[in-house]
Amino acid sequence: METLKPIGHIETPFRSKFGIPRQPGIVETPGTVVFEPEYRVAEAVRGLEGFDYIWLLWGFSESAGRGWSPTVRPPRLGGNERMGVFATRSPFRPNPIGLSSVRLREVRQSSPRGPLLIISGADLMDGTPIYDIKPYLPYTDSHPEARSGFATRPAEILLRTECPPELLLRLPAEARESLFEILAHDPRPQYQHDPEREYGMDYGGLNIRFKVCDGVAEITAVTATEK
Amino acid sequence: METLKPIGHIETPFRSKFGIPRQPGIVETPGTVVFEPEYRVAEAVRGLEGFDYIWLLWGFSESAGRGWSPTVRPPRLGGNERMGVFATRSPFRPNPIGLSSVRLREVRQSSPRGPLLIISGADLMDGTPIYDIKPYLPYTDSHPEARSGFATRPAEILLRTECPPELLLRLPAEARESLFEILAHDPRPQYQHDPEREYGMDYGGLNIRFKVCDGVAEITAVTATEK
Numbered sequence: 001m002e003t004l005k006p007i008g009h010i011e012t013p014f015r016s017k018f019g020i021p022r023q024p025g026i027v028e029t030p031g032t033v034v035f036e037p038e039y040r041v042a043e044a045v046r047g048l049e050g051f052d053y054i055w056l057l058w059g060f061s062e063s064a065g066r067g068w069s070p071t072v073r074p075p076r077l078g079g080n081e082r083m084g085v086f087a088t089r090s091p092f093r094p095n096p097i098g099l100s101s102v103r104l105r106e107v108r109q110s111s112p113r114g115p116l117l118i119i120s121g122a123d124l125m126d127g128t129p130i131y132d133i134k135p136y137l138p139y140t141d142s143h144p145e146a147r148s149g150f151a152t153r154p155a156e157i158l159l160r161t162e163c164p165p166e167l168l169l170r171l172p173a174e175a176r177e178s179l180f181e182i183l184a185h186d187p188r189p190q191y192q193h194d195p196e197r198e199y200g201m202d203y204g205g206l207n208i209r210f211k212v213c214d215g216v217a218e219i220t221a222v223t224a225t226e227k
Numbered sequence: 228m229e230t231l232k233p234i235g236h237i238e239t240p241f242r243s244k245f246g247i248p249r250q251p252g253i254v255e256t257p258g259t260v261v262f263e264p265e266y267r268v269a270e271a272v273r274g275l276e277g278f279d280y281i282w283l284l285w286g287f288s289e290s291a292g293r294g295w296s297p298t299v300r301p302p303r304l305g306g307n308e309r310m311g312v313f314a315t316r317s318p319f320r321p322n323p324i325g326l327s328s329v330r331l332r333e334v335r336q337s338s339p340r341g342p343l344l345i346i347s348g349a350d351l352m353d354g355t356p357i358y359d360i361k362p363y364l365p366y367t368d369s370h371p372e373a374r375s376g377f378a379t380r381p382a383e384i385l386l387r388t389e390c391p392p393e394l395l396l397r398l399p400a401e402a403r404e405s406l407f408e409i410l411a412h413d414p415r416p417q418y419q420h421d422p423e424r425e426y427g428m429d430y431g432g433l434n435i436r437f438k439v440c441d442g443v444a445e446i447t448a449v450t451a452t453e454k
Contacts, residue, residue: 001230002358005322044297044311047376084272094232097231131324140250143279143363143365144371148366
């Protein structure tokens with residue numbers, strides 16, 4: 001038995017599960033790792049700025065305590081086929097710890113909240129607890145030619161994204177590119193493809209409504225949400 | 228807070244810390260992941276056989292409970308320079324969880340101890356607790372061009388290995404290649420380079436003594452150890 005204590009948490013634009021990319025690195029969304037007061041020590045991240053990527057070990061807070069199942073239905077397989085939980089990255093595992101490699105953009109030392117890690121590409125909900133940060137070592141962590149069973153690289157761009165000009169004005173400039181990329185990767189569950197249905201996702205304090213029809217994701221509403 | 232429960236443990240030829248490769252994949256030593264009775268479910272590993280590599284999340288059992296230090300002295304830097312703990316893979320971290328990608332050779336289903344994962348390249352001591360197994364996904368886990376600060380790939384072969392014929396006979400054929408590779412990578416601490424000193428390491432039930440002089444690691448004794 002081992003008890004883990006969060007060393008920090010991550011801040012991302014994702015305030016709800018819907019819309020979070022299914023794997024890290026798919027979309028270059030911004031994120032910030034904020035340390036807990038006990039770990040706000042400039043020394044503890046010394047040398048980290050020399051690494052392009054870091055590993056985050058994090059907690060599947062939503063699935064914690066909900067137990068595990070020997071098989072799960074990966075979204076990649078359309079939600080119909082069952083695979084062993086250890087052959088997937090499903091949250092419903094015996095120990096609900098997630099693993100993501102993310103791009104390290106900057107180690108910001110001069111913040112009132114201690115050192116901040118400015119990252120991109122995290123597939124994590126805002127507020128996710130972080131249990132460990134490790135440097136990414138390509139000579140031992142990188143196996144570009146490894147076979148990966150049913151989990152092949154997802155198609156690069158699936159949908160064209162459209163947004164009426166009056167709604168575009170409500171999207172902050174820095175959020176547009178990431179948001180369009182998220183929609184292009186089709187955040188809908190793979191078994192729900194109803195062209196009439198309107199979906200909603202939270203992104204950086206905005207509620208984004210959209211429909212998908214004939215290969216086009218069209219934004220239908222943009223409203224502010226409360227954090 | 229999150230409490231982790233071992234889902235299994237690993238069996239490797241390494242019965243003591245000395246001699247364990249400093250990173251996974253350096254030497255192709257054999258290993259077997261054995262599940263705890265509760266997780267001996269054939270279904271739980273269904274589909275895993277399609278993956279070349281798996282991630283192991285494991286416990287640094289020796290360092291657990293010994294606290295953390297904001298900086299550590301990586302062996303790579305000769306043990307003299309301090310780096311932030313989060314810029315290293317040191318065991319003395321706030322949450323003593325290790326991360327290793329290992330080659331998956333076989334998923335053996337028909338064992339009396341439930342499914343076994345036959346792997347190679349683990350840098351783990353015999354009996355290390357395993358907390359999670361995840362499939363290796365190259366499209367999100369592999370970044371071959373990533374900069375990795377001070378932690379560059381170690382030199383491929385450092386030492387020539389010699390073994391007198393009478394000692395060679397005491398080494399089981401299947402252990403020779405791995406053992407010679409381990410010695411070639413120079414398992415000595417980087418700050419101990421005394422040519423007169425005899426070192427000892429346990430490997431697969433054998434105690435191996437050796438000296439290093441002028442670029443040659445010479446085996447000086449081979450005796451059986453008690454497990």
